[in-house]
Amino acid sequence: MSSVKGVVCHWTATPDTTRPADNYPSKSIVTFGRSGLPGPLCNLGLGRDGTVFLVAAGLAYHAGSGYYQGIGANGNANTIGIEAEEGGDGDWTPAMLDAYPRLCAALARFYKLPTGRVIGHNEWAPSRKIDIRSWPGGMAGFRTRVQSIINGSAAPATPKPSTSYAELYGGDHMETLPAGGAEGGIWRCESIPVPSILREHDLVIAPAHDRAVVIHRINTWKNQAKPMSGPNNKNPGGSGSVLNDFVVWETAGKSVILPQGTAKIDIWYRSDRPFRISIAPRP
Numbered sequence: 001m002s003s004v005k006g007v008v009c010h011w012t013a014t015p016d017t018t019r020p021a022d023n024y025p026s027k028s029i030v031t032f033g034r035s036g037l038p039g040p041l042c043n044l045g046l047g048r049d050g051t052v053f054l055v056a057a058g059l060a061y062h063a064g065s066g067y068y069q070g071i072g073a074n075g076n077a078n079t080i081g082i083e084a085e086e087g088g089d090g091d092w093t094p095a096m097l098d099a100y101p102r103l104c105a106a107l108a109r110f111y112k113l114p115t116g117r118v119i120g121h122n123e124w125a126p127s128r129k130i131d132i133r134s135w136p137g138g139m140a141g142f143r144t145r146v147q148s149i150i151n152g153s154a155a156p157a158t159p160k161p162s163t164s165y166a167e168l169y170g171g172d173h174m175e176t177l178p179a180g181g182a183e184g185g186i187w188r189c190e191s192i193p194v195p196s197i198l199r200e201h202d203l204v205i206a207p208a209h210d211r212a213v214v215i216h217r218i219n220t221w222k223n224q225a226k227p228m229s230g231p232n233n234k235n236p237g238g239s240g241s242v243l244n245d246f247v248v249w250e251t252a253g254k255s256v257i258l259p260q261g262t263a264k265i266d267i268w269y270r271s272d273r274p275f276r277i278s279i280a281p282r283p
């Protein structure tokens with residue numbers, strides 16, 4: 001990065017479906033990039049709860065070709081890029097509405113930039129980009145807010161929500177799975193969401209009754225918009241099986257680790273009684 005002449009505001013356009021599970025589900029993509037576009041894809045990330053993530057300290061590939069008065073045409077080398085976790089549909093949280101302009105005000109103050117150098121990606125590349133058009137009042141409204149924060153005339157910050165695991169994700173996930181399946185290879189399948197893709201989890205299968213539970217397969221899935229069915233793990237979004245053909249005896253229970261990045265599991269099983277499972281974050 002040569003010199004900081006401006007700040008470019010983006011949204012991640014990540015589908016809403018990942019949000020109940022995560023504060024900043026785009027973190028991996030903005031850090032490491034995607035196929036055909038190596039990362040880092042921004043310098044800072046803004047989560048749903050207003051948390052700011054430091055993604056890259058130097059050059060990041062966020063602006064692409066474009067131009068803005070006072071910045072020039074080399075956006076990646078001359079601007080700080082911020083990717084906010086927003087799908088492009090205007091669904092900003094109150095915490096983001098407070099934190100996004102505050103973050104830009106802090107950057108403008110630090111780099112001694114006029115508020116006019118805080119711009120939207122849609123202003124940098126109007127023919128290609130629409131982020132962050134859904135901001136209330138557009139970028140003009142955004143800059144008015146930034147200026148009022150710099151002037152000290154903005155209302156005080158709203159309290160930052162706690163980011164403890166339990167408060168973000170509702171604590172451990174416990175569920176009683178219904179009886180189902182039968183001898184002869186008829187399996188019941190239940191899909192269970194995993195609270196956060198940012199953590200490894202312990203999945204514990206505890207029958208808590210005097211009959212065994214027969215597990216055919218437990219498949220793990222990454223982020224995906226639509227539910228998948230079928231015991232094979234070759235569908236898009238599938239990231240493999242963590243348990244195959246296993247009997248969980250009544251008193252023993254069984255614990256397996258769900259890898260980081262798992263958004264959902266499918267359990268294929270046979271049990272003639274309902275049984276308990278829990279999904280808890282690993283320390």
Ligand SMILES: [Zn+2]
Pocket residue numbers: 009010011062121129131
């Ligand atoms: Zn953008």
